Amino acid sequence: RSICNMVVDLSWTVISAGVGVVVVAGIYVLWGPDHWFRRRGQCPGLLNLGNTCFLNAVLQALAPVPAVRKWLYATSQQHQGRLALALHHTLTALTGSGGVLSPAEVVAALAWHYWRMDFQQQDAHELYQVLLTTLDEETIRCPGFFSGVQQLLKDPPDTRCLVRTKAGSIATPERPLVCPLQGLLTSELVCCSCHFSVPTKYEWFSSLCLTLPPNQSSLQACLLDYVKSEVVYSVECPRCSQGTGKRVKRTFMKQLQLGRAPECLCIHLKRTVWLSNGSLCKDNTKVSFPARLDISTVMKVQGRKATVYELGAVIEHVGGPLSGHYITYRRQDRRHWACTSDTSVCAVGTREVLNTRAYMLFYNRETTP
Numbered sequence: 001r002s003i004c005n006m007v008v009d010l011s012w013t014v015i016s017a018g019v020g021v022v023v024v025a026g027i028y029v030l031w032g033p034d035h036w037f038r039r040r041g042q043c044p045g046l047l048n049l050g051n052t053c054f055l056n057a058v059l060q061a062l063a064p065v066p067a068v069r070k071w072l073y074a075t076s077q078q079h080q081g082r083l084a085l086a087l088h089h090t091l092t093a094l095t096g097s098g099g100v101l102s103p104a105e106v107v108a109a110l111a112w113h114y115w116r117m118d119f120q121q122q123d124a125h126e127l128y129q130v131l132l133t134t135l136d137e138e139t140i141r142c143p144g145f146f147s148g149v150q151q152l153l154k155d156p157p158d159t160r161c162l163v164r165t166k167a168g169s170i171a172t173p174e175r176p177l178v179c180p181l182q183g184l185l186t187s188e189l190v191c192c193s194c195h196f197s198v199p200t201k202y203e204w205f206s207s208l209c210l211t212l213p214p215n216q217s218s219l220q221a222c223l224l225d226y227v228k229s230e231v232v233y234s235v236e237c238p239r240c241s242q243g244t245g246k247r248v249k250r251t252f253m254k255q256l257q258l259g260r261a262p263e264c265l266c267i268h269l270k271r272t273v274w275l276s277n278g279s280l281c282k283d284n285t286k287v288s289f290p291a292r293l294d295i296s297t298v299m300k301v302q303g304r305k306a307t308v309y310e311l312g313a314v315i316e317h318v319g320g321p322l323s324g325h326y327i328t329y330r331r332q333d334r335r336h337w338a339c340t341s342d343t344s345v346c347a348v349g350t351r352e353v354l355n356t357r358a359y360m361l362f363y364n365r366e367t368t369p
Contacts, residue, residue, distance in 0.1 A: 045343035050119035057326035061313035063094035081138030180263035309363035
């Protein structure tokens with residue numbers, strides 16, 4: 001009898017141990033190694049749902065910006081926007097420590113707005129524009145703002161565009177600037193003959209798309225090239241036409257400047273170019289960029305608000321023009337950086353961040369004491 005009891009006890013011990021192993025293995029499979037062994041002091045990673053590194057990269061870049069999270073929360077509460085709420089939940093979770101999160105809530109919110117992801121390689125900057133356009137729709141309650149997106153269906157398949165599955169109206173009511181990612185561009189035309197100035201035109205922007213120079217350059221040089229004066233020919237001048245009885249066309253100088261700086265400045269370095277033979281090519285020109293950026297030289301009016309920015313995130317694309325992988329370098333605090341590549345997260349130094357071939361840069365405006 002004692003031997004039987006010992007056998008029974010041993011059997012229960014083996015069974016209990018087996019169940020324990022199964023439970024542990026199940027937790028490990030369900031939650032992943034990053035949840036099981038939390039990376040102390042490092043931001044969470046993001047699951048790749050099928051070539052969604054472009055989405056993960058943008059989410060990681062926006063997460064460290066408090067102004068964006070605050071605005072998303074206010075917008076979701078006021079307008080009950082699905083995308084604003086999903087982005088707020090995801091970005092707030094990405095400010096935590098360790099683990100692996102899923103961008104599924106954001107993907108579902110985009111699908112609710114008829115944005116379909118075919119889970120092929122997409123462009124991170126295009127997705128960034130899609131996010132802000134859809135947030136605008138939720139804010140001004142004007143669905144279908146981007147009705148022209150169906151034109152994307154006519155583009156060559158190599159452009160890998162996100163495709164919207166439903167068209168809407170083209171109404172675009174005005175609204176005050178609230179999004180911290182948006183600023184104002186000013187455009188002025190001045191007649192070279194009589195110096196007549198056309199009334200200044202204002203245009204919202206959510207990113208500055210800079211053309212790369214042929215040789216290695218700096219971000220500051222690219223910004224100055226973006227706003228440099230441009231000659232415009234054959235423009236009718238009202239002043240020169242007075243008393244002549246005809247429309248007199250003159251040469252004008254066009255000047256582009258920043259009229260209002262956003263709280264978070266997004267800069268897009270255009271690295272995809274079309275060659276003369278119709279093929280796509282990626283421009284790997286090295287553009288140096290600073291940890292602190294002063295944009296006062298490209299502002300129309302200086303001195304009203306701080307125009308000094310601190311680097312918050314860098315998105316880098318590794319690969320060719322039609323395929324590859326997106327990586328984000330983002331601040332964890334004022335002194336520490338992290339390199340995020342989907343679920344993989346590791347600590348990096350500032351020197352490594354500044355040595356990347358940036359595709360998108362996110363700068364946060366410094367607040368004056």
